[in-house]
Amino acid sequence: MDINLSRSEPPFEQVYKNLFLGLKNNTHQHDQVQTTAIESKDLPLVDLARLVGGSEEARESCKREIAKASKEWGFFQVVNHGIPSYILEEMTREQKKVFREPFKKKMSDNCMNMSLSPGTYRWGTPSAKCLTQLSWSEAFHIPLTDISSSKTHHVNNLSSTVTQFATTVSELADKLANILAENLGHKGSSFLKEICLPSTCYLRMNRYPQCPKYSDVFGLMPHTDSDFLTILYQDQVGGLQLVKDGRWIEVKPNPDALIVNIGDLLQAWSNGVYKSVEHRVVANPKVERLSVAYFLCPSYDAIIQSFNDAPLYKKFSFREYRQQVQADVTQLGYKIGLPRFLTCG
Template structure:
């Protein structure tokens, strides 16, 4: 039995790889920049410092759709334990990772590559475990991973709620919407690994996309590779060992009537070094209705279930997500 931990990219996507000279992904050199860095410890200081910190969060969400937070209240020990357990998980044999009876995760939690890819530009050279927070405590066969995930998720959930309520407040809304609809049982953790890729100049680690949630909080290593669109061009994000990255998702763009921006981003492949990251997705229940908080609305009312179904249809039909443009009200 093959005990290799590596997904069989070369074998599974041989037909696409053999066409490498005919189809190439344009991953040119891009400028590296630092995202806005926001010190969240100021939220515990006087009124002036708190308000200035909140204004910076809202400004970055309007202008960038991305920002970094430091002194965020999640201790280094929790972050390092999460990364250690994540590395151990991905080192397990591939045949175990794809077999639910070995992993104790829900069916379909482990994902690798892009099954729907019809060309190299649609292929993501990565593997991931996409885990509902509701499943974490039941991971009986993963004794050391489960508490690490639970500690990490608890802290990041609190941070996501705090940031969402700040962004709502800066829109003039002090509602219970996020506290009532984005519960631990409706949110997700995604543990990502990007293996070294011999076709790094033709394939993405993760193809360009926007996130289908309210907020994403990312804990990444120092390898780098995350890129985003700013002012119509791709820029590379410089890793910061002290920071977590926060980005606005599609639902927040719709809820804020386009004030906060869900920005396209991607991960480029690396020829020599593997990359790890853990993403937390701040999501509502599928029945939650998303409605713009400012009138007249740019977007029509829709449920999260309807949005997710549309994304799945897009991927089947086009090979990639279209997302929010389907929900714009046509004048």
């Protein structure tokens, strides 16, 4: 297979040519990507300034809004979140630089100039068995342990910016997680803080290249997040869609907001009170899309269980959950997730 490693774009069409040939020859007629959303909507908007400068009534109102959106949407957006705009803008600039490096260099991770573990750079979907399971995207996965260890190595603009972003967004994630825990009656509980350490959380820088096959593939295939909480900073291109009331809706980008969504672990821990909602990114034929996500994750040995008298989900460790997800992806090409752990399953 002749792949030009000097160009920056991942070789999607060359590597996955058999999947595209199957579509062309009508041998995969079920491979039809439906990306048309019913409508475009604004996510519930929460102004976090009330948590700091507001009255007690304003603070409690803000917390109720966060919990309500987590129950009814599984998604919401926050403004006045405490992350300076210059950090977000610099994050976008540095992302563009690193993703424009030659594909060969990205594969080696050398362009990061950080102490990153092998395999941090990922693209496409190696487990894809059909086009609906192929994600037309590339990403750098950055464990926060790598960010802290990079302080003893050469520090460039990217690593400095990532460090600033990770530090501020992790504080925001802790704050939101504590509010959601309090809403369940766990006021003062240190459970999430004890199991979700900087060493267990990570960032993912995403790029969705222009896609000439946009009607055949997703930018990111439909999924739920396998964590407690995700915080997303995205550009204004759009393309994020989620399921609301059984229908796909398009999320309107907000330049002043960060997007927050509930993950599988928080749905299980809350006994289904908070919703981990299926979402996806549609491919764009004209422009690239950039985003960076922070994932609030526990240690692999952390036990996830609801303290409800009638738990919906079996008790499981994060390690067991990840292993089951990986087994399903390898065998089926897609994730099953929480339904595997239902008590009535």
